[in-house]
Structures are given as structure tokens and as C-alpha cells.
Amino acid sequence: MKQKLTQSFLQYAGLLGVLLLLIAVFSLSSKNFFQTQTLVTIANSNPDLIFVSVGMTLVLIVAGIDLSVGSLLALGSAVIGVLMVRHEWSLPAAFLVCLLVTGLCGLFNGFVSVWFSIPSFIVSLGMLEMARGGTKVITDSQTMYIGSRVEAFGEPLQWVPLSPAFLVAVMAVIAGQFLLTKTVFGRYCVAIGTNEEAVRMSGIRTAPITIAAFMILGLLCGLASLSQTSRLSSADPNAAIGLELSAIAACVIGGTSLMGGRGSVVASFIGVLIIAVLQSGLAQLGVEDAIKQLITGAVIITAVLLDALRVRWGKKSG
Amino acid sequence: MTKRYGNVTVLRDVSFGLRGGEIHALLGANGAGKSTLCKMIAGLTEVTAGSMRIEGEVYAPHHKQAAESAGVQIIQQELNLIATLTVAENLLLNRLPSFAGIVSSRALHRQARAALDRLQLDDVDTHAVVSELGVGHRQMVEIAAALARECKILILDEPTAALSGSETQLLFDQLRQLRDRGVGMIYISHRLDEVKRIADRVTVLRDGRHVGTETAESMSTDQMVQRMSGGLADERPGGEIRHHARAPEVSADESDHRKDSTVLAVEGLCCGMVRDVSFQVRTGETFGIAGLVGSGRTELLRAIFGADRAESGRVCIAGKPPTRFAHPSQAVAAGLAMVTEDRKQNGLLLQQSIRCNTSLSAMFKRFSRFGLITPMREATVAREMCRAMETRCTGIEQSVGTLSGGNQQKVAIAKWLTRDADVFLFDEPTRGIDIGARRRIYELFDELASAGKGIVIVSSDLDELMETCDRIAVMSAGRLVETRERSLWSEDAILQASFAGHRTKNFRV
CATH class of the missing domain: 3.40.50.300 (P-loop containing nucleotide triphosphate hydrolases)
Structure with a gap:
């Protein structure tokens, strides 16, 4: 058991090292950075990316990809906005419909790509456009202000400065990691991403497993919608454009393979934190947006390079 | 020149x-x-x-x-x-x-x-x-x-x-x-x-x-x-390594585990180049299929197993209604297991551990409760399988891709032993593996037969078939042309039969 703990710590040591290094560097170069307030702000402004990255990790592990997550988030947010503002629904009821919609969209992505053997890249690219279009249709392309009725989920709690959204996101990380490593479903996901044909020839139906991974991502997009909506107090039809790239980047920084079969939800979570710390640290230093983008890109490539080298060294020594 | x-x-x-x-x-x-x-x-x-x-x-x-x-x-x-x-x-x-x-x-x-x-x-x-x-x-x-x-x-x-x-x-x-x-x-x-x-x-x-x-x-x-x-009187190069402990007890053994009840019956199966194939395997029997490369033997096994959809015909496993499997999961549920020809392509998860590969097929049935994996039991069984199959490895966490061909094959077989089945289909079970692994696999055939399983072996190695099988069928151009008891075959006769489908013109559809 002790050995297992050290093992899992070592697995994340590299990533945690990078995260701590970033925090250290920013703390030294900007005296305002290392404060509870800064770290809390970082945590509270990123639960949507965490939710999406948890699901994206699963989808990448089954050797799929979903580009539509940003649009799904906006669509879910629009559903909440329309139901609450125009139809005076309560938040829980509106949120349930939002989950239903994003879950079905994820199901659609998975079903179409698995059933008709179309690369999920293409299917979800189509969904990216469709969901964004749908969002604009139901909101008339207007940002819908909802107000204080949705804000509670995104605001800090009284006894701890973290928002419920962040805490639920952390719970999603734990649940996702549990699902991946402790359940038959998770094992099948890894196996399918490694060699789907071998899994099929082992007498296992792979289609429902893969489709379920996409659907779970869809549902998590719904949670991300709620988190985003409550933080902005409104439903913005242009929200989360490019979110899919941030989510994929976080997973890849965490060591998830785009070829499938390898990945960890916890590592993706640390990947999100690395991106978030980098963004907010650079902002505090007063770095221009253009330079911020440049550095973020370089960090992503460096992370993947390091991971590739690690795999190569591991092969040699193993 | x-x-x-x-x-x-x-x-x-x-x-x-x-x-x-x-x-x-x-x-x-x-x-x-x-x-x-x-x-x-x-x-x-x-x-x-x-x-x-x-x-x-x-x-x-x-x-x-x-x-x-x-x-x-x-x-x-x-x-x-x-x-x-x-x-x-x-x-x-x-x-x-x-x-x-x-x-x-x-x-x-x-x-x-x-x-x-x-x-x-x-x-x-x-x-x-x-x-x-x-x-x-x-x-x-x-x-x-x-x-x-x-x-x-x-x-x-x-x-x-x-x-x-x-x-x-x-x-x-x-x-x-x-x-x-x-x-x-x-x-x-x-x-x-x-x-x-x-x-x-x-x-x-x-x-x-x-x-x-x-x-x-x-x-x-x-x-x-x-x-x-090479005619009837041919000395087989390398044949001596293949003689294993079967010879003396053959008769006792056979009467022992051959209960004359059919465990697998294939009737008129057609799938692609496989044309109208019928045969039966009894409990405890080892049934060999010989034939030239490309004669449709792998296709036949795949059709039986549901990996490819058969066009017509029936597959019947003892005690179950005859069907035609549309997906390997149905075949496995009915009691079939198939060790594939190309273990790297569709037999193993090369990047995963021996443990993962061993438990894969039986994951749901044996190693889970309410969908949760029972890791202790999984590790115990994987270790037992490694010991039983004499798999040479550093431990059950070693990734299968780093094993030698013979040990990889042992893991591919262990996956099905863990799952257990009534009928085992082996496609080229010893291709490209070392003598030690080969001997272990031959012993395993005997163990499975003693346990009353039906075994079907497709092999291009005639010595292997002559050594391990009770009956051998020959496939030529998609058809089973002849089936005989092992003692009634000679290598010459098997080869003659292998060409049967090619020598008569218009035989192919």
C-alpha cells in the first residue's frame, strides 16, 4: 500500500513540480502573486475548464476527441438563461434541462462516430457549429442577464473562500479518477484506446463504452455551463469559444495520449492548474495578451516534449 | 543466369x-x-x-x-x-x-x-x-x-x-x-x-x-x-523436439475424456471465401484444420466466433440453441474462446500490463462487483496464470509489448483460461515462438482436453497437427475437403488434399 502511494506520488511529481515552479517564479517576480486572494481567484475562475477536462480525458483515452465542448457549454448556458429569464423557471429545473441537452449532444457525438465509423474529430466539428448556431437561435444572439438567482454556485462560501463550483469540480476530478482506475468501465476505456479490435475479439462490446465516454463529457459540459453562467450572472452566446483547445491542452500537459489508451484525470486537473496559473501570473506581470499566447503555446509544446522523452527513456530503461 | x-x-x-x-x-x-x-x-x-x-x-x-x-x-x-x-x-x-x-x-x-x-x-x-x-x-x-x-x-x-x-x-x-x-x-x-x-x-x-x-x-x-x-518415408527436420509426453497414455487418455458428446457443431457455414463448412467437435477432442495459406482457415474461425458475420449456416455449442454469432461477445457468452493468429493486431493490448491482459475477457464476470474492479483477486489470478503458463516476466505489471513472442502468446492464451470456455479456437497457436513456449502450449492442449473442452487448432505446421490432434480436417479453397482420424493421415495425404480445391477447375465460385 505504501509502495502504491509513493508510486502514485511519483507519477504526478513531475507535473506538481512544474506547477510549484510556476508559482515560485511568479511569486518572486510579482509581490502580489503569492496571496490567498490570487490563488483563490485562480481556483474560482476555472471550474468550467476542470469539468470539461475531466470528460475530455475519458474521451481522449478511448482514442476519441470532442471539439464541440465550448459550443456545448454555451448552449447549456443559453438553455439555463432562456428558461430562467423568459419562462421564469427555477434554477434546478433549468439546470436539469441543460444537463439533458448537453448530455444528448455528447451522446450524439459518440453514437454517430461509433455507429457510422466517422472520426469523432469530424462529428464533433459539425457539432461545434451546430451547437453554437443553436445557441444563437434560442438567445437571438443576445447575452441574457439572469442576475443573482444563479450566482451562488460561483461565489465563495462563507467558511472557505472557494466557490461551490470549484469544490464540485474537484469532486468531479476525484469521481473521474475513480471511474477510470477502479471500475470495469474505466478499464474497458483504457483497453479500447489501446487496441479496440483486441477488446472486441475478447468478447466485449466496445460501442456502448465509447459512446458512454462521449456522453459523460456532454454531461460535464452541462456542469461547466452552470459554473460559467453563475460566474457571469448571465448566459453569453459567445462564451467559451476555443475552450476545446484549452481542455485538450490541459489533458496533453497532463500526459494523456491523443492516440488513446493512456491518461489520468488527476494529471489533467494539474494540467488545468498549470495553464490557469500561467495565465493569471503573466497577467499580473502585465504581459501583453499576444506575448501571453506565445508563452502558453511554448509551455504546451515543452510539456509534451518532456512527456515524449520520458516515454522514450522509460522504454530504454524498461 | x-x-x-x-x-x-x-x-x-x-x-x-x-x-x-x-x-x-x-x-x-x-x-x-x-x-x-x-x-x-x-x-x-x-x-x-x-x-x-x-x-x-x-x-x-x-x-x-x-x-x-x-x-x-x-x-x-x-x-x-x-x-x-x-x-x-x-x-x-x-x-x-x-x-x-x-x-x-x-x-x-x-x-x-x-x-x-x-x-x-x-x-x-x-x-x-x-x-x-x-x-x-x-x-x-x-x-x-x-x-x-x-x-x-x-x-x-x-x-x-x-x-x-x-x-x-x-x-x-x-x-x-x-x-x-x-x-x-x-x-x-x-x-x-x-x-x-x-x-x-x-x-x-x-x-x-x-x-x-x-x-x-x-x-x-x-x-x-x-x-x-517428400513422399511417405520422410524424416522430419526438427521433429524430435516436438515429441512430448503424449505417446504412452494416448489410448487410456482418449477413452478417459472422450465422452462422445458433441460440444461444437458447425453446419453449412458460409462467410466470404468460406463455403459450406460443416464439422463437429466432441468433448475432450482436439480437432485440427490443415490447409494452404489463404485457404480460408482463419476466415472460418472468425466466422464461427462472430468476428465476421457469416452469410448462412449455424454454429451450435453444447446445450445452447444453434445460432450464428453476430459479435464475438455473443460467442464468448455462449462458451467460445479464440486465440487469434495475429496476437499483436487483435489479441493483446501491447502497451498494457500482463495483469490487464489476463483479466480483460473475464473482467466483468470474475473481477468486479457492482461494476467496481476487485484488484486483489485480479492480481492473484494474474499471478497464478503466469505461474501456470510458466510465463517468463519480471512481474504481472510488466507491459506485454516487452515480452518475447512465446511469452506474449502465453498471455494471450491465459486471457481465455481466465475467462474459461467450452470450446477453444486456436489460430496458429505456436507461430514464431520458442520451443519452451511451444511445449507448454502442447501440454495445455492435453490439459484442456482432459478437462473435457473442445479444441480446434488451425496450423500450417503439419508436424504440430499430427502431434496434437485427434482428428484433422483439410481445408482447400474455402471448403473442408476431407476429415480423418489422425492415424489415417500421412503428411503426403494432407498435402494432396490441400491442393484438392485448386486442381479441379471451376471449383472456386
Whole structure:
């Protein structure tokens, strides 16, 4: 058991090292950075990316990809906005419909790509456009202000400065990691991403497993919608454009393979934190947006390079 | 022209001569070394020892381009066309007519047309994309591509496998024209009647050795088969390692576990090239399927297992209603297990651990409760399996891809032992693995038989089948042509039967 703990710590040591290094560097170069307030702000402004990255990790592990997550988030947010503002629904009821919609969209992505053997890249690219279009249709392309009725989920709690959204996101990380490593479903996901044909020839139906991974991502997009909506107090039809790239980047920084079969939800979570710390640290230093983008890109490539080298060294020594 | 080779593992000291303007057939059973010999001539594999000369000059190609520039072309069994390009582009791929890097479309299609016309392929459009063509046409286009290049030596490996009778006739006309122009051709085929028709001389290989070269006229097809099998009184090289502890108790053993109840019945199964196959396997029986490579044995197992959807026929497993499996999961649920031929492609998760691979098939059934994995039991069983199969590894967490072939195969089998089944299908269970692993797998066959399981083994290794099976069936051109008790078979007879489907014309559908 002790050995297992050290093992899992070592697995994340590299990533945690990078995260701590970033925090250290920013703390030294900007005296305002290392404060509870800064770290809390970082945590509270990123639960949507965490939710999406948890699901994206699963989808990448089954050797799929979903580009539509940003649009799904906006669509879910629009559903909440329309139901609450125009139809005076309560938040829980509106949120349930939002989950239903994003879950079905994820199901659609998975079903179409698995059933008709179309690369999920293409299917979800189509969904990216469709969901964004749908969002604009139901909101008339207007940002819908909802107000204080949705804000509670995104605001800090009284006894701890973290928002419920962040805490639920952390719970999603734990649940996702549990699902991946402790359940038959998770094992099948890894196996399918490694060699789907071998899994099929082992007498296992792979289609429902893969489709379920996409659907779970869809549902998590719904949670991300709620988190985003409550933080902005409104439903913005242009929200989360490019979110899919941030989510994929976080997973890849965490060591998830785009070829499938390898990945960890916890590592993706640390990947999100690395991106978030980098963004907010650079902002505090007063770095221009253009330079911020440049550095973020370089960090992503460096992370993947390091991971590739690690795999190569591991092969040699193993 | 003379070519000589020395001690290559699959080819031992073979000398082979090809004259200009002759068609020289190369015959041999599975693994006799025909393909290896041709690959060496075509520069696809290195020669270990020995030398080759073309027209008196030393010829040592290190790659295909070198062979081509020396005038050697090969048409292989697998189609080498690029499916997304047009016929014309494929025909002239390595010498597209161009000016300043821009392909001249008109010249391209004119030259391609000329190449096709030589084979009277009027119905093939040079603008057609290859993936739109049927298999027969693709084969003809490939042959046209080889013929379009200037060559002195042309190697054809089973060129007629996908061709219809009239296409074959056209091909033969072409080959005869080439012969008259002085091109030397090496022709490999299992269809002995074709060899009789087209070849001038015949060379027979057996177990990597040169058996003899004679004119085609002086040899009957029966004699050809006899040469390939080496007759009845043949000492088997390497046979001694395969004799294992079965011999003395055979009779006692058999009466013991043969309860004469059928555990697997296949009735009239058709799937692709598999035509109307029926057989039965009793509990505790080991049933072997012999046949030439490409005779449909793997396809048969896949059809039984539901990996490919059978068109008609029924599969019945003891105590269950007869069906036709549409997905391997149904077959596994009914009590079938299948160890696949290509373990890397569809048998194992190479990047995953021995533990993961061992438990995969039985994950839900044995290692979970309410969908949660029971890791302790999983690890215990994986360790037990490693011990039982004598898998050499650093531990159950070692990734399967780093194991040797034999140990990989043990893991692939352990996966099914963990799941347990009534009938085990083995496709080439010992191909490419070491003697130790092979012996362990043979012992396992006995253990499974004693436990009353039905076992089906497809193998190209006749010694293996003779050694392990109670009954052996021979498959030829998609059909089961003959089934006998092991003691009633000789290697010669098996080989005779293997060619049965190829010797009668119009046998193929």
C-alpha cells in the first residue's frame, strides 16, 4: 500500500513540480502573486475548464476527441438563461434541462462516430457549429442577464473562500479518477484506446463504452455551463469559444495520449492548474495578451516534449 | 543466369537458375521458402550467405530500387496499389511524366493507356480511382504496372489468386509474349493445373531445401505434390523436439475424456471465401484444420466466433440453441474462446500490463462487483496464470509489448483460461515462438482436453497437427475437403488434399 502511494506520488511529481515552479517564479517576480486572494481567484475562475477536462480525458483515452465542448457549454448556458429569464423557471429545473441537452449532444457525438465509423474529430466539428448556431437561435444572439438567482454556485462560501463550483469540480476530478482506475468501465476505456479490435475479439462490446465516454463529457459540459453562467450572472452566446483547445491542452500537459489508451484525470486537473496559473501570473506581470499566447503555446509544446522523452527513456530503461 | 544461396534459416543452400525467355514455376508447401527466395531476388530481404549473378555479373540488391534498376520486378500477393490515386498515377507512380514538377496529365494518361492496352484492359479507365476497381481488375492493373517497366526478370507470386478464368487467360497470353521477348519469369502458384499450362520448368522446394528442377512436361500434378511433401518415408527436420509426453497414455487418455458428446457443431457455414463448412467437435477432442495459406482457415474461425458475420449456416455449442454469432461477445457468452493468429493486431493490448491482459475477457464476470474492479483477486489470478503458463516476466505489471513472442502468446492464451470456455479456437497457436513456449502450449492442449473442452487448432505446421490432434480436417479453397482420424493421415495425404480445391477447375465460385 505504501509502495502504491509513493508510486502514485511519483507519477504526478513531475507535473506538481512544474506547477510549484510556476508559482515560485511568479511569486518572486510579482509581490502580489503569492496571496490567498490570487490563488483563490485562480481556483474560482476555472471550474468550467476542470469539468470539461475531466470528460475530455475519458474521451481522449478511448482514442476519441470532442471539439464541440465550448459550443456545448454555451448552449447549456443559453438553455439555463432562456428558461430562467423568459419562462421564469427555477434554477434546478433549468439546470436539469441543460444537463439533458448537453448530455444528448455528447451522446450524439459518440453514437454517430461509433455507429457510422466517422472520426469523432469530424462529428464533433459539425457539432461545434451546430451547437453554437443553436445557441444563437434560442438567445437571438443576445447575452441574457439572469442576475443573482444563479450566482451562488460561483461565489465563495462563507467558511472557505472557494466557490461551490470549484469544490464540485474537484469532486468531479476525484469521481473521474475513480471511474477510470477502479471500475470495469474505466478499464474497458483504457483497453479500447489501446487496441479496440483486441477488446472486441475478447468478447466485449466496445460501442456502448465509447459512446458512454462521449456522453459523460456532454454531461460535464452541462456542469461547466452552470459554473460559467453563475460566474457571469448571465448566459453569453459567445462564451467559451476555443475552450476545446484549452481542455485538450490541459489533458496533453497532463500526459494523456491523443492516440488513446493512456491518461489520468488527476494529471489533467494539474494540467488545468498549470495553464490557469500561467495565465493569471503573466497577467499580473502585465504581459501583453499576444506575448501571453506565445508563452502558453511554448509551455504546451515543452510539456509534451518532456512527456515524449520520458516515454522514450522509460522504454530504454524498461 | 545463375543464382546461389547458402545457409539462410528458412532457405538452406538453395541453388536456382533462371534462363532468359522461360517461365519457371516455383512450388512448395506452406513455409517451404518460396516467398523468401523471391524476396531475396527482388531485394526485399538481405541474403545471409551465397551470391546471385545476372548475366554473369554479380547482383546484390540491398533494396527494391536496386533490384528494379537491375531489371527485376516483383508482383506480390498483397496488392501494392495506392487506393486513393487513379489507375494512371499508380501505373507510372515512380516516373510521372512531368515538366518542372508539374505532371503532364495528357502524357500520363496516354502512357497509362498504352500499358493497359497491352493486357487488353479496355474496360479500365485510366482516370478511375483504384479503390473503385474490383479485386480482379486491381490485380491486372498491378501486373500492367510491373509489365510497363522494362524488366529482364519478373517474379509473380500467386498472380491469379483473384483473377477470373478469362483474365487468367489474358495474363498467360501476356506472359507468353514476354517470354518470347526473352524475359525470365518466376511463377509461384498453388494451382498446379495452371503451372502445367504455363510453365516451362518447375522447381520444388521443401523445408527450405531444393528438391529438384524438371521440365513441366515431364511432371504430372501428382508427382509435383509428392515432391512437395517428400513422399511417405520422410524424416522430419526438427521433429524430435516436438515429441512430448503424449505417446504412452494416448489410448487410456482418449477413452478417459472422450465422452462422445458433441460440444461444437458447425453446419453449412458460409462467410466470404468460406463455403459450406460443416464439422463437429466432441468433448475432450482436439480437432485440427490443415490447409494452404489463404485457404480460408482463419476466415472460418472468425466466422464461427462472430468476428465476421457469416452469410448462412449455424454454429451450435453444447446445450445452447444453434445460432450464428453476430459479435464475438455473443460467442464468448455462449462458451467460445479464440486465440487469434495475429496476437499483436487483435489479441493483446501491447502497451498494457500482463495483469490487464489476463483479466480483460473475464473482467466483468470474475473481477468486479457492482461494476467496481476487485484488484486483489485480479492480481492473484494474474499471478497464478503466469505461474501456470510458466510465463517468463519480471512481474504481472510488466507491459506485454516487452515480452518475447512465446511469452506474449502465453498471455494471450491465459486471457481465455481466465475467462474459461467450452470450446477453444486456436489460430496458429505456436507461430514464431520458442520451443519452451511451444511445449507448454502442447501440454495445455492435453490439459484442456482432459478437462473435457473442445479444441480446434488451425496450423500450417503439419508436424504440430499430427502431434496434437485427434482428428484433422483439410481445408482447400474455402471448403473442408476431407476429415480423418489422425492415424489415417500421412503428411503426403494432407498435402494432396490441400491442393484438392485448386486442381479441379471451376471449383472456386
